[in-house]
Amino acid sequence: MQERTKNLIKDTLAVLGGIFTVLALIEPWITEEYHLLRFKGLITIVIIFLLFRITIFINKNSYRASLIGFSSLGILAFWLVLPTFPMNLLAWVPTPEEREFLTYSESMEPIDAYKLGMIQLLNNNQIEAIKAFEKANEDERLKPYATDRLAFVERLQGHDTKSLKLYDQAIKLAKNAELSSERKKLLSYNWQNRGFLYRRFAHAVRDDKNEWGKYQTKAFQSFQYSIEHDPKFHKSWYMIGQIHYDRGELEAAKEAYYRAYFLNTQYDRAAYNLASVEADMGNHEQSLHWVMRTLQINASQAYAIEEDESFSEVKGNEQFIGLIQDAKDRLEVVYRARLED
Numbered sequence: 001m002q003e004r005t006k007n008l009i010k011d012t013l014a015v016l017g018g019i020f021t022v023l024a025l026i027e028p029w030i031t032e033e034y035h036l037l038r039f040k041g042l043i044t045i046v047i048i049f050l051l052f053r054i055t056i057f058i059n060k061n062s063y064r065a066s067l068i069g070f071s072s073l074g075i076l077a078f079w080l081v082l083p084t085f086p087m088n089l090l091a092w093v094p095t096p097e098e099r100e101f102l103t104y105s106e107s108m109e110p111i112d113a114y115k116l117g118m119i120q121l122l123n124n125n126q127i128e129a130i131k132a133f134e135k136a137n138e139d140e141r142l143k144p145y146a147t148d149r150l151a152f153v154e155r156l157q158g159h160d161t162k163s164l165k166l167y168d169q170a171i172k173l174a175k176n177a178e179l180s181s182e183r184k185k186l187l188s189y190n191w192q193n194r195g196f197l198y199r200r201f202a203h204a205v206r207d208d209k210n211e212w213g214k215y216q217t218k219a220f221q222s223f224q225y226s227i228e229h230d231p232k233f234h235k236s237w238y239m240i241g242q243i244h245y246d247r248g249e250l251e252a253a254k255e256a257y258y259r260a261y262f263l264n265t266q267y268d269r270a271a272y273n274l275a276s277v278e279a280d281m282g283n284h285e286q287s288l289h290w291v292m293r294t295l296q297i298n299a300s301q302a303y304a305i306e307e308d309e310s311f312s313e314v315k316g317n318e319q320f321i322g323l324i325q326d327a328k329d330r331l332e333v334v335y336r337a338r339l340e341d
């Protein structure tokens with residue numbers, strides 16, 4: 001009896017080890033496909049194997065029949081409860097085949113309509129994108145995503161009031177997202193986009209200090225809500241830095257830009273603004289360090305930096321001149337290579 005128990009434990013641990021190894025290998029693929037179907041299949045196979053081993057261990061027909069019945073119900077419940085769709089649609093990127101062959105039709109699946117809407121956005125076909133996202137909204141599970149995208153398109157078209165209403169609607173819908181991880185990402189993303197709008201409203205009334213302050217406060221609160229749901233969302237930290245910068249709070253702005261940069265060290269806008277705020281504070285050595293880092297990430301920022309008044313006191317510096325010229329030289333090499341291709 002003890003030997004059989006040991007064998008059962010060994011088999012179970014071996015299978016679990018194999019499962020975790022397989023999951024580690026296929027997890028990126030699961031995320032890319034936005035569903036858990038293969039994951040469910042794998043877990044189901046494991047459950048069946050373990051129940052089979054237990055029934056052999058017990059070796060009694062009555063127990064075996066009971067286990068088979070309960071395992072069938074358990075597997076059915078597992079399939080029904082664990083969502084298969086959607087997953088990580090915010091990070092979805094179309095394949096070349098989808099970009100070429102996916103076309104709109106009234107009978108298309110809502111998930112395909114959502115993907116088509118994203119493709120139309122990439123192609124800057126805003127009217128077609130709206131039509132596709134409205135089709136995607138027919139699926140309740142897609143509404144949190146499609147509504148956010150509709151709000152984004154309305155913002156692109158300058159319909160700010162309508163866009164704000166849609167973002168408020170998207171925030172309410174996001175709370176119903178199936179996966180808790182997706183719910184947090186959606187809410188963070190929705191609040192960030194809402195903050196963008198309020199900051200745009202603030203810039204539109206910049207001459208009215210009271211109205212400007214009111215909208216800046218609403219924008220700041222929106223970005224704070226965004227990072228509450230996802231503290232690692234670098235773009236919201238960056239925008240918090242922008243609000244502080246608008247208010248003249250340079251030290252607070254610098255801290256927020258630092259957070260944004262270290263959450264994504266390839267985020268050239270955060271590096272650029274760190275260079276700018278250090279220059280405004282008179283920290284020229286640190287400013288040049290961040291100018292260099294910005295140009296390492298994105299050499300095309302050289303032209304913006306060269307024209308930016310924040311760097312007026314370092315523009316005559318040899319290191320500054322050399323960094324700008326080196327970036328332009330690299331851009332020239334890339335440009336000529338493309339012409340040759």
